[in-house]
Amino acid sequence: xxxxxxxxxxxxxxxxxxxxxxxxxEGHMVSEAEDGVAALDWLAANDKPDLVITDINMxxxxxxxxxxxxxxxxxxxxxxxxxxxxxxxxxxxxxxxxAGATGWIVKPFDPEKLAAAVRRVT
Amino acid sequence: xxxxxGRQNPDSPARRINVIExxxxxxxxxxxxxxxxxxxxxAVCLYDTLARLGGMNHFLLAxxxxxxxxxxRSLERFGAFAxxxxxxxxxxxxxxxxxxxxHIYGGGMLxxxxxxxxxxxxxxxxxxxxxxxxxxxxxxxxxxxxRRVEFRAASGQxxxxxxxxxxxxxxxxxxxxxxPVGDVELF
Numbered sequence: 001x002x003x004x005x006x007x008x009x010x011x012x013x014x015x016x017x018x019x020x021x022x023x024x025x026e027g028h029m030v031s032e033a034e035d036g037v038a039a040l041d042w043l044a045a046n047d048k049p050d051l052v053i054t055d056i057n058m059x060x061x062x063x064x065x066x067x068x069x070x071x072x073x074x075x076x077x078x079x080x081x082x083x084x085x086x087x088x089x090x091x092x093x094x095x096x097x098x099a100g101a102t103g104w105i106v107k108p109f110d111p112e113k114l115a116a117a118v119r120r121v122t
Numbered sequence: 123x124x125x126x127x128g129r130q131n132p133d134s135p136a137r138r139i140n141v142i143e144x145x146x147x148x149x150x151x152x153x154x155x156x157x158x159x160x161x162x163x164x165a166v167c168l169y170d171t172l173a174r175l176g177g178m179n180h181f182l183l184a185x186x187x188x189x190x191x192x193x194x195r196s197l198e199r200f201g202a203f204a205x206x207x208x209x210x211x212x213x214x215x216x217x218x219x220x221x222x223x224x225h226i227y228g229g230g231m232l233x234x235x236x237x238x239x240x241x242x243x244x245x246x247x248x249x250x251x252x253x254x255x256x257x258x259x260x261x262x263x264x265x266x267x268x269r270r271v272e273f274r275a276a277s278g279q280x281x282x283x284x285x286x287x288x289x290x291x292x293x294x295x296x297x298x299x300x301x302p303v304g305d306v307e308l309f
Contacts, residue, residue, distance in 0.1 A: 106306075
């Protein structure tokens with residue numbers, strides 16, 4: 001597949017580094033934000049990415065609030081948003097789906113499954 | 123990964139729960155004693171006196187490098203995931219970062235050449251907690267002996283004993299998993 005632009009949102013620097021390694025290895029362009037607030041700032045200042053991958057539990061603004069805030073803006077309604085979280089409960093997934101998430105990936109992620117998910121949603 | 127949660131009958135018997143490498147456990151039961159034996163590994167104990175629960179993880183290595191195996195199962199050994207899973211489970215059960223306190227144990231050097239691993243593990247634990255703004259109230263790290271740690275999760279009381287490595291008999295529990303690590307679900 002052709003290279004796409006991806007914004008990763010996670011408060012863990014090591015997780016962002018792992019994601020960057022996995023996604024750039026697939027040829028994608030990766031930008032990073034440390035939490036939901038930083039992600040909204042990034043989205044306001046840059047071209048719309050092809051995909052956002054976000055953690056849930058983060059300081060300042062969590063992933064649920066980020067998804068809701070992004071989906072409230074018309075220009076981002078069709079932008080895929082994947083959740084990447086250590087959690088896997090049905091109620092959390094349901095909340096993410098209702099907020100507008102495109103899918104859910106459980107950490108630690110499998111790079112091949114992540115790449116396949118990216119291909120399917122973009 | 124394993125986790126135990128839920129308020130139990132106060133009359134239920136005390137449990138001794140072994141937290142093995144690459145796992146974590148969270149409990150709010152007064153009788154639960156979380157236990158582990160450490161060499162160069164690190165265990166972080168978290169407790170929240172307001173929420174009255176605590177937990178312990180046990181990780182082998184700090185952060186994966188790009189040359190490490192990148193499959194999900196291999197990545198479970200690393201502190202990057204162990205810390206996030208423990209904190210998330212605490213928060214999910216009512217704890218807050220502002221009221222959590224942390225203990226750090228382990229990170230010793232039991233054999234020549236292992237110092238780098240132990241140092242990296244304890245440095246990683248400190249920096250992760252500082253970044254997450256969780257206060258560290260106690261550390262027992264470094265040195266060249268193994269440690270046996272017992273942590274009463276609901277109260278935050280801990281006991282750490284340094285022991286000769288040849289006396290560090292690690293129990294052999296069955297490792298349980300509570301989450302489908304690496305799974306993908308598209309909505």
